Amino acid sequence: MPANTTAPPQPVDTKPAGGKKKGRRARLLVIVLVLALVAGVGYGAFWSVSTVRASYPQTTGSIDLKGLSGDVDVKRDDYGIPQIYADTDSDLFRAQGFVQAQDRFWEMDVRRHMTSGRLSEMFGAGQVETDSFLRTLGWRKVAQEEYDTKLGEDTKKNLQAYADGVNAYLAGKDGKDLSVEYAALGLTNDYKPTEWTPVDSVAWLKAMAWDLRGNMQDEIDRSLMTSRLSDKEIKDLYPDYPYKKNKPIVDEGAIDPVTGKFDPKAEPSDGIGSQTAQGATEGVTTQLSALSDTLDEIPALLGPNGNGIGSNSWVVSGKYTTTGKPLLANDPHLAPQLPSLWYQMGLHCRQVSETCQYDTAGYTFSGMPGVIIGHNQDIAWGFTNLGADVTDLFLEKVSADGYQYDGKTVPFESREETIKVAGGKSRKITVRETNNGPLLSDRSNELKKVGKKAPVDNSAPDRADGYAVALKWTALKAGHSMDAVFEINRAKDFTSFRKAAAHFEVPSQNLLYADTKGNIGYQAPGRIPVRLKGDDGTRPRPGWTSDYGWEKDPIPFDELPYEYNPKRGYIVTANQAVIDEDTYPHLLTKDWGYGARSQRINDLIADKIKTGEKISTDDMQQLQMDNHSAIAAELVPKLLKIGISDESVRETQKLLEGWDYTQESDSAAAAYFNGVWRNILKLAFGNKLPKEMRAKGDCIYVEPVAGSGPVDDEGKLVRECGQRAPDAAQPDGGDRWYEVVENILDDQDNDWWKVPAKGREQAIDNRDELFARAMKDARWELTAKLGKDVSTWSWGRLHQLTLRNQTLGKEGPGLLQRALNRGPWDLGGGEAAVNASGWNAAGGYGVIWVPSMRMVVNVGDWDKSRWINLTGASGHAFSSHYTDQTDKWADGELLDWSYTKGGVDGSTVDTLTLRKP
Incomplete structure (x- = not known):
């Protein structure tokens, strides 16, 4: 979450x-x-x-x-x-x-x-x-x-x-x-x-x-791509989820045709098929590009503009553990923040009764009562983002009198808001809403310029006066999610856990479960819309017709997938597809994570079980730090076969020989490979996307010397590019791009590998030529960053984490930042690795999302559970608890997690009594 x-x-x-x-x-x-x-x-x-x-x-x-x-x-x-x-x-x-x-x-x-x-x-x-x-x-x-x-x-x-x-x-x-x-x-x-x-x-x-809203940015990006790419090319960049390669969370069950409820043991009926209808609006470049820019300006609470938001969680049945009871692990991947997103805490009734119902501990949010992720005396639970598509953008035909809907003018629902300004005059704004939600275009001068041409085929082309952009979002309807927090904290078994999950409407999460009786389970909750006309929610659509909207009611909770004690003995959720769309009648989303992390976890657990070796708490902790790069395993054998004549580039190519594809902080091979991967993406895809989607940022140029490195369009040598805020549509290097590249990897002459001549650089005609150029470009990019001596290179020097205090730690002179901020830390791991210290290939190698906490819950023997926070308990910049867990977090260590009265008493160093006056 x-x-x-x-x-x-x-x-x-x-x-x-x-x-x-x-x-x-x-x-x-x-x-x-x-x-x-x-x-x-x-x-x-x-x-x-x-x-x-x-x-x-x-x-x-x-x-x-x-x-x-x-x-x-x-x-x-x-x-x-x-x-x-x-x-x-x-x-x-x-x-x-x-x-x-x-x-x-x-x-x-x-x-x-x-x-x-x-x-x-x-x-x-x-x-x-x-x-x-x-x-x-x-x-x-x-x-x-x-x-x-x-x-x-x-x-x-x-x-x-x-x-x-x-x-x-x-x-x-x-x-x-x-x-x-x-x-x-x-x-x-x-x-x-x-x-x-x-x-x-x-x-x-x-x-x-x-x-955690899902695919809004993907919806915008696909529409922006229509200005330059064909439908086939867009499909190449958004491939179908690889169900045969990367397992979904739930691999059994279907909606029972008699009861109408999801049954984990039921067989799917034939002919369900997937919903693949295209959205009906295209050619809206100006307004959607402006909306994308507007979204970038909104402070990201959990991750950079919603990208890369993911998590790992898995649970293993006691049949396969050294403890004889389930073990449950969780590490949500969120934006690095100082203080941490999480606040560790225990909430204990001295005696659980009707008047005092809680004995729970785990990770809380400062500002919200209850425990979000953790355990009580009977059950443990973890969260990962389900990624359900719960937002849609609608293009609206508007006038001073209202908006058009099925041939009639409907008045806006309007309200006036007053914004008080410190040190200045208050500002007033008017918020207008249609039946599809608030008009986001009212907040952007560019968005107000929607369309200059008449709509064609239910589309609203670019810059036509009289159009606006509205957001339909399930979270804008009042619900019961706060009830669910307390109900989960009190749950005693899977039945009460599922009952609580039914109230967890937004954000939609994968809920993982284990209990002291040895049961394990999974539930997909959330208010997920049912779209009309088989619409797949991948592009904006017209709001002026009832043909494109949502059913009154969302997918019924009883029809959402769940598992209870599956035969395989474990459950993995890591933002992969929940269930095969060919066996499930409802559309959850078309934009899953592509399963690189989840499949790695599945494979390592399955391998352990096959050998008959029991899984321990240490094994669970070690798996959280797995640094394996799935895309490196695919690409490196091909990179090593390419003949390189340039001795400097050949020197770095040799770094990949014998590399085991693990991205340790001190690995020179990991540094070089990730540099090559970034340049492959830039050459093959980045420069071919519409101009509205190009990454922005300043680079330092010097005049080139023959063979000295990559050059820009004007023939100037690119020596150094600063960290930049990446545009979401640029190749970010995540597992969607793994799938894109793997799908064309064996097609040497695929058009994506072709690059026209630029400046002093010759044209590229096939895959190996592009790979060779990427290896050369990476050599000189990393030389500028890490020096000429490749023996001193390391992934951690490129891949650093700096923790910045909110608000006052972001801007200003160095003294201010040094006082409030901490770091940097050299990290291992990487994008789409289990140890997901994420970076964005469009913007550089710096860490932009992290496992914000890690826990391994020893179900039933609670005091042997372990946990760690990204920073510390305190938000006070000069407290000893400001970042006192960070070094251990960076090294993959976990702290002992006391829960029982005896365990807590044994670890207590300070006691404060809050007294009734």
């Missing part, structure tokens, strides 16, 4: 609108001076400064907490991870809110301003456009509706108790008492934190759903 699902969002761009650089520099200078004072030289010399100390949480002694019915104990281990003990649900969640606010309130406050479209209140005019877009989406509006009309009374009580705990912590505190960031912000802004509300917590689920 989540994955595919929080501490802070990605760093927010705090620059003001209108190019007011002088004011921005002055503001940053003040912040730098403040941080210099509180951090000291090397940010360690002035730890006693009151501004820093004031924001640190009290972790020993006692504090009176208004509203408690009894005392609550907060026990922290030597990593600052809290375990809370209470006697009522209300006390438990009130304490959770208090403790999370102690460690993470700045992050919580920024997040709630983002989800409600109120960043401008904190950071000024530079956030008005972002706020306008988020107000148009209406996350906060839908969250309020959920709270008012959908959520159960127990859920609302828990949310209120949590909010009360947060507010008890805030009471009487100034900004400097909350965090260093507030101290800095207070010198340039009169912003004061307001009280927390239950809806602040619910709104975060909408933010999660946005980043």
Whole structure:
């Protein structure tokens, strides 16, 4: 979650609108001076400064907490991870809110301003456009509706108790008492934190759903490609899922024709087939390109523009484990954030009863009560992103009076939003909605220019006045997902787990399960639309006709796939297809992950079982760090057969001889191969995509010397290209591109391998010529980055992770960034490896998504479970728990995870008692 699902969002761009650089520099200078004072030289010399100390949480002694019915104990281990003990649900969640606010309130406050479209209140005019877009989406509006009309009374009580705990912590505190960031912000802004509300917590689920929304970017990209590529070429770039090669999650079962429900043991009926109808709108280049740019400006909460969002999770039956009980592993792949997306915690009722129902531990989101991923006394569960297609873009015919629908003009549903701006005047926007959702085009000057020609064949060609772009999205309908969080926390068996999953509507996740009785299971939940006319959801469609829309009701929960104790004895979910589309009647999506990671996990587990060797907790942990590159195994034998005359390139080609395709941090072969892979993609595909989809970024050029390296269109030698924000449609190097290349790999003369002459570079006529050019280009690219001596090359020097503090750690002078940010770390792993330290071939080699946490749950013997976080428990930049888990995380280590009363007592180093006044 989540994955595919929080501490802070990605760093927010705090620059003001209108190019007011002088004011921005002055503001940053003040912040730098403040941080210099509180951090000291090397940010360690002035730890006693009151501004820093004031924001640190009290972790020993006692504090009176208004509203408690009894005392609550907060026990922290030597990593600052809290375990809370209470006697009522209300006390438990009130304490959770208090403790999370102690460690993470700045992050919580920024997040709630983002989800409600109120960043401008904190950071000024530079956030008005972002706020306008988020107000148009209406996350906060839908969250309020959920709270008012959908959520159960127990859920609302828990949310209120949590909010009360947060507010008890805030009471009487100034900004400097909350965090260093507030101290800095207070010198340039009169912003004061307001009280927390239950809806602040619910709104975060909408933010999660946005980043895990599925194939919206692919939908845009396919439409942009129509301006330059044929349908066949687009099909080449979006191949069908390889079901025969990479197994789906569920390999048995079907919808029973008698009961109408999914039955894991049923045989599929004949003639189901797949839904392959094309979308009906093409030629919308301007508006869709502008929408893609707009999406890039929205701060990514879980990953860069929703790309690469994935996760691993697998469970093995006790029949095949050394413990005799199931083992369950999970590691969601999300954007690297500081502090981490996750907050580790235990929530324990001293005695489980009707008045105190929880004894659970795991990974929580700061700002939301309950545990998201983890276990209770009976079951364990993990999440990965299902990737269901839950969004569609609709082109609307509009006028001042409304929008066209089946030949009639229908009035817009409109509302006015006021955006308050720190240090400036408030702005007002009008949000207009059609039956297909809000008009995203109202937030973009380019999107307002939709079409100049009359529509043809139900299409709305480029730049026609009187058209707009609307978003239809399942998350914009109020639901019960917050109920599901508490229900999963209380579940005792697979039946109650599935009942809870039925309420987990957005974001749609793969839910993995194990229990102390030895059962394992899987459930695909979510509100997934049923499209009309066999539409496959891969391209935008016309909104002015009822022919292209959604059925009133989504796919019924009882018809969604699940498994329970499958014969093979294990279940793997890693964002691959859920079930073969030829055996399942409903469309879940056409844009799965392509299964490279999932199949690697399947193969390694199956191989272990075939040998009769039992799988241990250590084996599960080791598998999480598997660095194998599936595409290297396909390409390297062919690369080694190519005759290379250039001695410098031949030297690097030799690095691949005897390489085992593992991408360790110290591997020179991994560095060179990934450089070759990146250049293969750029030569074969990147330069052939429409101009709207080209990657942008500055390069440093020098005049070329014969044989010295790649040149650009003007014949200048490209010596160094900076990290750039990649365009989503450019080849990112993920497993979709594995499939694209493998499908044409044995066709030496395929048109994709052909490249016309450019500058001083000769034309390329076949695969081996392109591979030879890619090897040469990679040699000189990596020489510029790593030096001439290939014996000093390593993948980790290219593939680095830097953790950036949200907001103030992204921009500004070096002192500011050094004070708040941490790193870099040289990492192994890579794109589509099990150890998925993701990078994007369109933008460089730096790490842009990571296993945001890792856990291995030893079901039944809970204290032998293990876990790790990307950073640490604290969001305070100078706390010893800010990044105290990161080194171990980078090395693949896990911490002991205490759960039982005895285990927690044995690992406790600090105890705080929250007392009833």
